[in-house]
Amino acid sequence: MSTYSKSVRWGYMSAPGRVFRQIAVLMSVAILSACGGGAETSSNPQTSNGGSVGASSYTGPVAQTTDIREFQVNVWEPLRASNRCGACHVPGIQSPTFVQQDDVNQAYAEATPLVDLDVPASSRLVTKVAGGHNCWLTSDAACATIIQNYIEAWANGVSGGQREIQLTAPVIKDPGATKNFPGTSSDFTATVWPLLTANCAGCHVDSSPTAQSPFFASPVADDAYEAAKSKMDLNTPSNSRLVVRLRDEAHNCWTASCASDASDMQAAITAFANTVSPTVVNPSLVISKALTVGDGVVASGGSRYESDVIALYEFKSMSGNVAIDSSGVEPALHLTLTDANSWVGGWGIELGNGRRAQGSTTASKKLSDLIKATGEYSIEAWVAPANVTQEGPARIVSYSASTTARNFTLGQTQYNYDFLQRSSTTDGNGEPALSTADADEDLQATLQHVVVTFDPINGRRIYVNGVFTDDMDPVTPGNLTEWDDTFALVLGNEVSGDRQWAGQIRMLAIHNRALTQEQILQNFDVGVGEKFFLLFSIGDVIALPDSYIVFEVSQYDSYSYLFSKPFFINLDPAITPSSFPLQAMRIGINGREATVGQAWNNLNTVIGGAGYDPLTGQVLSDRGTIIALENGPASDEFFLTFEQLGSQSNAFTENSPLTPPDLAPPPVVSGIGVRTFDEVNASMASLTGVAPTVVQSSFQTLRQQLPAVESLDGFLSAHQMGIAQLSIEYCSALVDDPALRSTFFGAFGFTQDVSTAFGSGDSPAKNQVVNALYDKMIGLAEGASNDLLDAPTRDEVKTELIGYDLGGALANTNNLFDRLTSACPAGCDVARTQAIVKAMCGSALASAAVLVQ
Incomplete structure (x- = not known):
């Protein structure tokens, strides 16, 4: 391994002495954003990360160094509580005594070997609790995440609040032989599936009353296979989640011995794995060394603006039923998940199908207290709505008590974000709401950064992906004095459970200040989720040690990875590589090149020389791509291939195009169709002479x-109803305009009562109206022999509207005119005369003769 490393500034720095060399000039290619700062705003007083429940005020020796003081404030103080580590890890009870109460300097000495300030997640304090050691919550992962946050805060304080990511050389290894899942389920069906269907079908099938995803016990073998892939490790069957859940967590064992059940499951997966031949990298390829996601350098967090955060959810736990509040503002407002399977890969939760996350009313009270103290606030979230058909509004984030009482709600109605808020100028349900404009369709079923803010000057505002939507608050700004502190914070639904929202929430922050446009854009640019820098070694290929192509990689969701913004760098600060070519770079996974997602196969560049900066390296591309997850982040092994790298080359051969199969004859397509909305509107305007405006x-x-x-x-029938309504609008405008109706119908008694205007029987006046409608909307002039093909005849139209055929005989006693005059003479005045003409006009204008084309 190289002895060199390079550091990338990213929100906090490592502790002094842990960084070989700082990069002052930041790499835009790796989203290496500027440090610290951010737009200015008035900040709250600094709040401790935790509270010392049952711990007295400290009276021992003062911290001897700045580092010890940061340890005291950020780690020792919250962990010395009697309901956390203070009950055991003190002198006379249990070693190490890293929370001893009498001397924080000695506690610091005990804690130092247990902490890794460069990689807080690797700290012994974190991994011990993650393994089940005395968690004070219902989720070990949640407790581990909280302690990790404490340690990160310690590192932040030591560095003045800046994160500096250190690019460190990974362990150099060649791509290994990997067993990949077969394309068919036949071997799975013969080995693992029988064990799953026999023992797991009580929950892990979608038809179960207690259905729990994934549905790997489905009676459909192919469906079960797809669901079980992520829970099996063909390369190390003992690491399979199906085995671990039985062996280590005693999860629904089907006999008295969980160890025996785990052994049976492991044997079944091993039998399946033995049917699979390992995939070996083609020796003719020009390749880099190999990495898993776990070999990368953590790059998450960024330089976010969080000075006024009072509740923060990053959803890092990824297991258990608790989403922790990592804001550090007490009381911690942790959320309980109704379904422990709500977690999604890359940090996030998925809501819908009855799932929600809810805090207690007691802890939620801090939102009311701290927001009323400033009179302003912001709700910031990264969300991915499942669809754009949700109504309600469906509740994304709500601080409320029912469907009719709330302090605030961020919701969704189809393509709109809705912001409801109780104030002195709205009602107790937060109405009228502020919503994004229908025509803008700001809400999309994709990952979006949405921020809603309120302050007494600007009122409510909505920002999507860093941009103000320009929707103005329908009421003047009020005050928040009427907020109710007995409400609860809930995600994904109303507390009453009847306003379900479906989608993913990847991050949520509640601030008790209204964020500015600059601060919102700053947080949007940082992004969201768990990210890594993967350093692919190419030093052996170009004969230059410590040379790497670096990607920013994140688990995009539970099914894929996002690779983006590659750059070249040499970790030796004294090296500036001479020019060498790089052409057609591709990503390999588990022994073979990925079949899709190759965004850099046309890359053709020269690395080194004047294009290389020793501090920032060299940008290769600003593109990104999605690579499908196969065996999971712990097992998927990546490498790079090249058509040319330095002096080595390998021509890439495209796969031969497949011979397309014989296709069945396409279905017969109708030669006619219907007019679309704009065509319907234009046709009705043209036929009636009424201007569309x-x-x-x-x-x-x-x-x-x-x-x-x-x-x-x-x-659909709904379409016909809409057409009928629009036709009546046009016909009403036609008849109400004396000039237009005279042009269309000629001299007719529009100002006379019904009997005078229409006469009786097969009268000329009735025929005058019918003929005008037929001639101008349906067919040609009377007597013409080439009426439109398949259009209704004049005889059919006349019989339907007034009951008489062309010969003058009564052919339809249920005609439109008689139905509209059944109450005559009562009410059959001038208004009824015009209404009858409008109805006849609407019947013709809304008919298939006008609609079909």
């Missing part, structure tokens, strides 16, 4: 109810 408001209301595609298969 006259009915513009009604058209915009009905627009989403009109056909969006021409296919007859997609035509």
